[in-house]
Amino acid sequence: MGRPPCCSESSDLKKGPWTPEEDELLSDYIQKHGHESWRALPNRAGLNRCGKSCRLRWINYLRPDIKRGNFSQDEENLIVHLHSTLGNKWSRIASQLPGRTDNEIKNFWNTHVRKKLLKAGIDPKTHKPVPNxxxxxxxxxxxxxxxxxxxxxxxxxxxxxxxxxxxxxxxxxxxxxxxxxxxxxxxxxxxxxxxxxxxxxxxxxxxxxxxxxxxxxxxxxxxxxxxxxxxxxxxxxxxxxxxxxxxxxxxxxxxxxxxxxxxxxxxxxxxxxxxxxxxxxxxxxxxxxxxxxxxx
DNA sequence: AAGTTGCTCAACCGCATAGGG
DNA sequence: CCCCTATGCGGTTGAGCAACT
Incomplete structure (x- = not known):
């Protein structure tokens, strides 16, 4: 019997896409009070979300230092290089790219870089040439x-x-x-x-x-x-x-x-x-x- | 114009781990 | 130590959109 998911205690908690109003509530609260406890944050901020969902929304979308837009060639090269040494350690890779999130890098890898490497004849897992x-x-x-x-x-x-x-x-x-x-x-x-x-x-x-x-x-x-x-x-x-x-x-x-x-x-x-x-x-x-x- | 297919990416799920009591 | 809980992480899903038929 595994540990229940953190949000399972209440089925009333909202899931799915965030509304602009929710974003504003979350941003306002964190900018004023920080996020010392993600679990307690939703109640205090007046959000009907679980702490996990709030954390993800903040880290992946609302954080003010987040970088938007396409990845530059330099960023892409760095991602490929880091992936060749770290593997799918998206968080560690993200820590080397200021303003980029692990989720963003993971998506970028799976939708762009991986395909690009395959077409170039490189196995994206091993970073070695695929069979000739x-x-x-x-x-x-x-x-x-x-x-x-x-x-x-x-x-x-x-x-x-x-x-x-x-x-x-x-x-x-x-x-x-x-x-x-x-x-x-x-x-x-x-x-x-x-x-x-x-x-x-x-x-x-x-x-x-x-x-x-x-x-x-x-x-x-x-x-x-x-x-x-x-x-x-x-x-x-x-x-x-x-x-x-x-x-x-x-x-x-x-x-x-x-x-x-x-x-x-x-x-x-x-x-x-x-x-x-x-x-x-x-x-x-x-x-x-x-x-x-x-x-x- | 309508239906289908494929792609992207935000968000979720569940497991791992850190750390406090 | 051990247990419990919060947080972090990586894999996966699915809604929304664009391109294609």
Missing amino acids: FDFLLETISQISLPFKVPTLMTMSPLIKNINDQLLNNLLQFVNMTPLPKLPTFLDSSPCGSFNQPGELVMEEMVNQYRSQDWMEYVNKVDLEPRSECDSIDASLFGSYGDGIEMIPDHEPFDNLFIDNQLPGLLPMSPEEPKNSIESNAFQAGFDDYYDSLLKI
Whole structure:
């Protein structure tokens, strides 16, 4: 049985947004008498609020030394720097930024800085680069091997030899993202038979990977041959044509990631040079997807 | 014009902690 | 010490608004 919340003793206490009249009462009282006891303050000030609510309103909004307006670039840089050493210690971070509140900084971080870092390819938790796209692609390509040709299941030692860094990269990526809705467009692909099983396998794959039980799963999985397909890449992101240009023959992400938009985790500047495996349909599919993210 | 979606940020909730008796 | 209470803190929520369909 935990301690009851400080305001639970009276359900009559007002909650929600403060009115200008309440603000005035609180400001007047504190400027005249200070705030020696937040618990006693509401009664004395004539407010039908709990002390906690008064304290928050004063600290985050009414305090005269509070700084209003957008954060400057210097402030933002300082916040990023402090966060890299202190973590989510918003109060300690706020103490280094005069006039800024912990709540304000926390909101600023969650709505602006965090996204900015992600787009720049930096993990906002660790302040380290997120998995490199090539690494991720390579990892997924390796992982896809057992699903391409079942006889390659004998290659499980190869899978086991994928170095820890690659696996950690993928694990990090998967853990940082919502589970994607898996493709439903495969009926039109040359690998129609892969449709439902493929979705289930991929979904299970992601789930297993999330539960860090990936290796166990790889060793258990068994699939029907996919003789018509060159790779899982083609079935997911487009058929291979004549082996020249492996451009997806459909809109690969029409039905993908609809409910669970992935955040922009990786560097995506349009002018960034494409890598050597650009012609891979898998890559093309991801490029399309990340391009679509840029437009969000 | 109406409905939907996404974003922002003020405010709340519940746990942790300090400190007085 | 131990208990109790007030305050502080970080995570989360949801109202209000803007942009989009």
